[in-house]
Amino acid sequence: MFGLDKKDAKLLLIVAALVLFAPFLLNPFPTDSAMAQFNAGYPDLMQRFVIFGIFAIGFNILFGLTGYLSFGHAAFLGVGSYSAVWMFKLLSMNVVPAIILSVIVSGLFAVVIGYVSLRRSGIYFSILTLAFAQMSFALAYSVLTPITGGETGLQLALDDPRILGVAQTEGGNIPVPGIFGLEMRSTAELAIGPWEFVFNVGYYFSGILMLAAFYLAIRIFRSPFGMMLRAVKSNQQRMSYTGLNPKPYTLAAFVISGMYAGLAGGLMAAMDPLAGAERMFWTASGEVVLMTILGGVGTLIGPVLGAGAIKYMENIISKINSEILHGWFAFMPDGLEDLIVALIYPFIGKGWHLTLGIIFMLVVIFLPGGLVEGGQKIARLFGRKKAADDETPGKSTEPAE
């Protein structure tokens, strides 16, 4: 299907199903139960899952295939966001031109930075990209304040021109981003018994783009171009000696991955029309590296899983406070309750970084291939059993064709 072999088509379908049914999968607990704390099926977080999924997929095209570790990828995300918000300010609140511009601008930006940075490899490349990203951050934060809004971030205002749209709505407010009149924030709710599921336009819009991005990544991974990129990773010198110039390939990979980041940045602005300089800070660049490694470098689905895991912790674990903990352990005798709460407290709320750090360490030590390797190990565990089951004759039924 779609020019993919069976295995990849299956993977794409699984991801599509995950995206489609995420509102159900992420809200497994009834709204009134104590476990509702762990529900992640609200629009903002679901949007973040897919948007950072796109970001990580793009990063993986560079890092996973060529082995070039860029420590400045957040710069492209930020550039994408700024371009999108400028489109909202100048042109209209339709997200299509905004996203197109954000991809183009970040692509151009990536050509410039890539051309310079790719003259070096290894740690020197990482440092160069890091330096460029920090320069972009510093510029956006102060020098370029008229263009970027500085610390406050670039925001929409009531007196923006918006030549193809309206400057203000009838009620005198700033219009919200939408696609041909369908607002990104409009949401439908479905209540089944005590459960409540939320379907958000912005989420499905980003989700469709993520599937497109994922599909494109599969095609790149399986293409001769992808093979060249892998050759760069395995031995660049050998590649040069066989008469192939690795430069154009790495630059192309860098630009593609920069455009993915720009798409993610544009989408972030489309979901929430504000672009802040913090998006370009080095910690944001580090985050996407963590996502990719946590999920599994060089695998197709790994970065998406990694992005989901990190965003989940950032948004869910960080919101558990000591009151909630006391609520959970209220059934215990007082002394024991306080002890348990005191033991868990450092790892929740503002301590979520600590939890993330521990999980990251465990993954890197025991599952160097990331969460994907963990999944494969489990699958193999069950797979062996299944293989044994397969001996039974029932399986041999052939399709009628």
Place this chain on the structure above:
Amino acid sequence: MSKLNLTRRGVLKSGAVAGAGVALPTIFTAQSVAAHTNEPTGSTVTLGFNVPQTGPYADEGADELRAYELAVEHLNGGGDGGMMNTFSSKALQGNGILGKKVEYVTGDTQTKSDAARASAKSMIEKDGAVMITGGSSSGVAVAVQALCQEAGVIFMAGLTHSNDTTGKDRRANGFRHFFNSYMSGAALAPVLEKMYGSDRKAYHLTADYNWGYTTEEAVKSSTEAMGWETVNTVKTPLTQTDFSSYIAPVLQSGADVLVLNHYGGNMVNSLTNAVQFGLREKQVNGKNFEIVVPLYSRLMAKGAGANVKGIFGSTNWHWSLQDEGSKAFVKSFGTKYGFPPSQAAHTTYVQTLLYADAVERAGSFAPCAVAAALEDYEFDGLGNGKTLYRGDDHQCFKDVLVVKGKENPTSEFDLLEIVEVTPAAQVTYAPDHPQFSGGALGTCNNGA
């Protein structure tokens, strides 16, 4: 490697999947009928406390959270009632808000606009918060305020001092109790004139971000109006920790006053550097060299230690104030946590009470009704004397404190001494004042 073979079955399969994906969001009819976003229908109402728990302003954030917890306790009828007893409005009964028990959710802004918006969004979308409050930086306040306007909930700003919050970035759903850069300048200038004379040359070091710019502008225009000359203004990066290289040129510039438009850790470091350079013992133009810090807080004074002695600045509130409201608040905060509250704690506590009171008086949680109840509302008994919530820009007008680092502190909390209480009339400005121009409130948004 890439192959494209279209089979009938394949096309049908993918078509069905794509069709289902496109159709799904439209199957369900949009939205249940609610009068406004997150209208509380049960026996409880949820408020969202969005404060920095990590990052440079984590200390302020922690103190804000303490104040919020105290406010919720008082609203629900617990504790000694604090400032509810001294508040001029008697609408609050201690039975929650409109009879609904107050619950709250907390989030971490990380002092980043993005993170703050994500956290506020999750409070609105997931937890059903009907009001968002908090923040310890103007960038965050402006960003979250815009979000609340869009989503249709009320935003009660925490510690934000930049003019822009109620200036060019003001919003109909956002309200600020804290004072601003203009007020600092207007309150400080007369005191500085009295202490240091009207013939001075000032040198500004300014934190290189939005709040720094508006503070520099405010102090500059107020001091120039009384005859001071501004020799130079230099921007310093927000992440700077060593200011020696910025202090050295001050001595050569011929300036005799150094204005530090810095906050938090920045101010602690720059002031310490300036004092170490011996600026305060210097004689320039036949006068003693002086240092001014426009925005002071007790937490900063604590960080800078003995260096703050005798240095002037302004503050929104201080625990040593002797009016009934302040005494009641300091007492109940002190009883619960064992130390006096900071100005950040005070403003967030007051904002929570003001919101609850406005809801009671409006008889509704709908943002437009609450906003109407807050606009042009005059109240007293919340620690700053008579206060007006101006309807034109949703800024509170009240007395501003000019403070000085105490020469002989008696405890680790007794670091600032109130020099003058500048009356509200002196810091009031027109809504279209040049330092606040370029913004519009728009109209209130009920959302949903």
